[in-house]
Amino acid sequence: MDRYAQLQLSILGTKSAFVKIQWPTRFGVLVCWVLATCLGILYPFTVGMLLFSIGFINYVLLLSFRINNNFLAKTKTTSNIYETSLIEWPSFSIIVPLKNESAVIEGTFRAIHALTYPTHLKEVIVVVEETDAVTQESLRKLTLPSYFHVLYIPELPPYTKGRALVHALKIATGEYVTVYDAESRPEPSQLQKAAFAFANTQEELCLQAKIHISNPNTSWVSRQFAGEYYEWYERHMQELSSQKLPFGLGGNSFFVSKTNLEKAGAWDPFNVTEDAELSVRLVQNNVKITLLESVTTESCPDKINDWINQRTRWNKGLFITQLVHLKSSWRQGGFGLEGWLSFWVPMMSAAMVPFFNIYIPLYLGLSDIPYPLLILMNVSLWILLAFSLGCSWIINLKSYSQLSIQKSNFGVFFDAIRYLFLHFAAGFKSYVEYFFAPMHWHKTIHNELPPPTPSQEEISPQKVLVST
Numbered sequence: 001m002d003r004y005a006q007l008q009l010s011i012l013g014t015k016s017a018f019v020k021i022q023w024p025t026r027f028g029v030l031v032c033w034v035l036a037t038c039l040g041i042l043y044p045f046t047v048g049m050l051l052f053s054i055g056f057i058n059y060v061l062l063l064s065f066r067i068n069n070n071f072l073a074k075t076k077t078t079s080n081i082y083e084t085s086l087i088e089w090p091s092f093s094i095i096v097p098l099k100n101e102s103a104v105i106e107g108t109f110r111a112i113h114a115l116t117y118p119t120h121l122k123e124v125i126v127v128v129e130e131t132d133a134v135t136q137e138s139l140r141k142l143t144l145p146s147y148f149h150v151l152y153i154p155e156l157p158p159y160t161k162g163r164a165l166v167h168a169l170k171i172a173t174g175e176y177v178t179v180y181d182a183e184s185r186p187e188p189s190q191l192q193k194a195a196f197a198f199a200n201t202q203e204e205l206c207l208q209a210k211i212h213i214s215n216p217n218t219s220w221v222s223r224q225f226a227g228e229y230y231e232w233y234e235r236h237m238q239e240l241s242s243q244k245l246p247f248g249l250g251g252n253s254f255f256v257s258k259t260n261l262e263k264a265g266a267w268d269p270f271n272v273t274e275d276a277e278l279s280v281r282l283v284q285n286n287v288k289i290t291l292l293e294s295v296t297t298e299s300c301p302d303k304i305n306d307w308i309n310q311r312t313r314w315n316k317g318l319f320i321t322q323l324v325h326l327k328s329s330w331r332q333g334g335f336g337l338e339g340w341l342s343f344w345v346p347m348m349s350a351a352m353v354p355f356f357n358i359y360i361p362l363y364l365g366l367s368d369i370p371y372p373l374l375i376l377m378n379v380s381l382w383i384l385l386a387f388s389l390g391c392s393w394i395i396n397l398k399s400y401s402q403l404s405i406q407k408s409n410f411g412v413f414f415d416a417i418r419y420l421f422l423h424f425a426a427g428f429k430s431y432v433e434y435f436f437a438p439m440h441w442h443k444t445i446h447n448e449l450p451p452p453t454p455s456q457e458e459i460s461p462q463k464v465l466v467s468t
Helices: 003-015 023-042 044-072 104-113 133-140 161-171 190-199 220-242 258-263 274-284 304-332 336-366 371-402 409-436
Strands: 092-097 122-129 148-153 176-179 205-213 254-257 288-298
Touching: 003 161, 003 304, 023 044, 023 336, 023 409, 044 220, 044 336, 044 371, 092 104, 092 161, 092 190, 104 133, 122 133, 122 161, 148 161, 161 258, 161 274, 176 190, 176 258, 190 205, 190 254, 190 288, 205 220, 220 288, 220 304, 220 371, 220 409, 254 258, 274 288, 274 304, 304 336, 304 409, 336 371, 336 409, 371 409
Parallel strands: 092 122, 092 176, 122 148, 205 288
Antiparallel strands: 176 254, 205 254
């Protein structure tokens, strides 16, 4: 095991996912789910009906979250206007963890180099495994500016992004820390906006920039992904941030002081969604997570298998995060009642969907339920499904319009149906992987797209990153 991972385990203790991914816990969860399913089938009018009712309410609850975010929220996006000068600018450490990356990293490095921020106040730590021949070959083709540092780490378990970030944090010298992924393209003014936001508050903050998708038109999968991300960042996170309620961080483009990061325990190398897990401990340490009016663009998976693998990891990691932190976050505070509910209830509801997607068909198909009641249950489910797809259709039409995505009304509706089945597949696979491969990291495939031509104001006066 990696020595820094061992050190993190000693620091985090029971707040690490390490215990919750061991066989006793996984076996216990599996037994509970199997037992609940069997009891529901054997006792259809008591246990069975109770579980069916909870599942139905759970579906309604998830749908209500989307309806609230897209139709009832009144929050308006704040302006990106900000001061352009400070008496003293803070320093930033930018961590870029890479794994088997090729051409995509050049565009990312160019975007980072184009950040309009004093060179002597930013450092870039590129983290690469010693055995990663693909990324090392890509790096050899590039001439990196002097403030870029390549950190080689051993190829040791756990093989997670969190482990790479912990290595980089040990040598980071910046007052604030941020993370960019291999495909991240931050807007040039992002560090300036973050610095000004930190300078103009007395609160301890963690800032999350918005993430937009740069390849919405490469396939129907990426088109749906782009609409989903737009809905998440521009509506859901925007609403929570305006109400000063906590939300889970994205995997990149967030900014936090190194002091607060270390005080919270930094990243857990044993969790495959290290960003969401870190959010919990930051909130527990009274760090306020808020949205930064700045945009990072990135490419998303555009093939079905790649999408399912990425969502499997996300679902699995979020479920593990709940096992680790749900009870302690209630006892230890930091969230407040409203904050705790808004943070955890949607996550818990989403985590239970795969179980109910398995349980309800088995219950309806195998239990001895009177025919009229069976018909009523089926009709209720089909009505809810139709209403949910209708809402998704309207929401996607709205998002596609704002993203300038051209698609017929029928095409948008058909996309919603197909995307729902992808969520079913990823949810089921995440359950299987939790039981049999909780630490498996599905590498996201990053496809390089032609970079947009920068405007004159976006071109850095410093030397340009070039290929050799």
